[in-house]
Amino acid sequence: TARPHGFPTPDHFAFVKSPVPSPAPGTALVENLYLSVDPYHREMMDGDFALDAPLEGRALGRVLVSRDPGLAEGDLVLHRQGWRTHARVTLGGAGTRKLPPHEGVPHVAYLSILGGTGLTAYVALTRTLRLAEGEDLFVSAAAGGVGTAAGRIARLLGAGRIIGSTGSAAKAAYLTGQVGYDAAFDHHDGPVGESLAKAAPDGIDAYLDNVGGTHLEGAISALREYGRIARVGTVAQYNATEPPAAPRNLPDMVEKSLRMEGMHVRNHTAVQGELEDFLVPHLRSGRISPDVTVTEGFGETVHAFLGMLRGANTGKAVVHVA
Incomplete structure (x- = not known):
C-alpha cells in the first residue's frame, strides 16, 4: 500500500478479501497450501510491486476446479501468484507447472531446495563458479534458503572446505552440525575479513555472495589467484537508504585475476530438471533434507516476510496457508 524508505513495516501491507474466482476456459482454480517469502x-x-494490488510470489497449491485440459482436480502445481489463498492459473503460464510425481519428497522441498532457492544455489555452483572437486568455498548468509541449499549441494559435488557466515552462534552451529559446513562464524563477532581469514587460513577458491558489502570485501581478500565470485544477492543493502561504498580492495580483482559474475535464477529455468535428477535420490534416501522455517497461517504472511528480512529464519522461509 506504500513504498518503504528503509526497513518495511506491517503498515506497508493490507489484507484484502475478494470472491474466490471461477476458472475461465483454459484455466484452473488452485487453493494454495504453501507460500514463499523471499529477499x-x-x-x-x-x-516492481504495484500499489494497492495483489502481490506475486512462488506458491504451491492443489487444483480445486479445472477447465485447463492439462490440469486435473487434485493436481499439485507450482505457480507465481502467491500471497493469496486461491489463484486462477494456466499450465505453462506465469511459471505454472505441475508438481512432478517424486514419491517420498516433502512438499516444502519444492519451495526450498528443489525450488528457486535450490536452483539458484545449483546454478551458481555449477555454472557461474564451476566449482571443482576439492575446491574451497565461502558462502555468505549461509543459514538462509540459498545458503543452506548451497552447503548441501557443494558437499554432494565434492567441495573441499566449506565456510559460511551467518547471524548467530546457533545458526553457525546448525550449519556445521546439520548442513555440512566445515566452519561457520557469526558476522557480528568482528570484521568479516578477519573471521574469514581465521576460518580459511589457506584462502578460498570460490565465493557465493548473498550479501555484498563487507562480506564481498572480505572474500576478495581471501580468494586465491583465479578465484571466482557468484553474486546472487545483496541483502546487506536491500533496506539501505544510501548507496553502499564499493569494496576498498577492488584492485585485488586485477592483481589476483579474479572473476565476478552476477546470476539470476529466472535465466536458468531450463536447469530445473537437472536439479531434480541430481537431488531427488538424495532426498529420498535421507542423505539430505529441506532446510525450512514454516510459519503457520495465511494471516502471518507479512510477519513471516519481515522476520525473514531480519534473519529470523533458518533455511527457506515458507508460510503454511491452512
Whole structure:
C-alpha cells in the first residue's frame, strides 16, 4: 500500500478479501497450501510491486476446479501468484507447472531446495563458479534458503572446505552440525575479513555472495589467484537508504585475476530438471533434507516476510496457508 524508505513495516501491507474466482476456459482454480517469502520481494517493494494490488510470489497449491485440459482436480502445481489463498492459473503460464510425481519428497522441498532457492544455489555452483572437486568455498548468509541449499549441494559435488557466515552462534552451529559446513562464524563477532581469514587460513577458491558489502570485501581478500565470485544477492543493502561504498580492495580483482559474475535464477529455468535428477535420490534416501522455517497461517504472511528480512529464519522461509 506504500513504498518503504528503509526497513518495511506491517503498515506497508493490507489484507484484502475478494470472491474466490471461477476458472475461465483454459484455466484452473488452485487453493494454495504453501507460500514463499523471499529477499527479492523487498526489492520489488521499491517499484516492481504495484500499489494497492495483489502481490506475486512462488506458491504451491492443489487444483480445486479445472477447465485447463492439462490440469486435473487434485493436481499439485507450482505457480507465481502467491500471497493469496486461491489463484486462477494456466499450465505453462506465469511459471505454472505441475508438481512432478517424486514419491517420498516433502512438499516444502519444492519451495526450498528443489525450488528457486535450490536452483539458484545449483546454478551458481555449477555454472557461474564451476566449482571443482576439492575446491574451497565461502558462502555468505549461509543459514538462509540459498545458503543452506548451497552447503548441501557443494558437499554432494565434492567441495573441499566449506565456510559460511551467518547471524548467530546457533545458526553457525546448525550449519556445521546439520548442513555440512566445515566452519561457520557469526558476522557480528568482528570484521568479516578477519573471521574469514581465521576460518580459511589457506584462502578460498570460490565465493557465493548473498550479501555484498563487507562480506564481498572480505572474500576478495581471501580468494586465491583465479578465484571466482557468484553474486546472487545483496541483502546487506536491500533496506539501505544510501548507496553502499564499493569494496576498498577492488584492485585485488586485477592483481589476483579474479572473476565476478552476477546470476539470476529466472535465466536458468531450463536447469530445473537437472536439479531434480541430481537431488531427488538424495532426498529420498535421507542423505539430505529441506532446510525450512514454516510459519503457520495465511494471516502471518507479512510477519513471516519481515522476520525473514531480519534473519529470523533458518533455511527457506515458507508460510503454511491452512
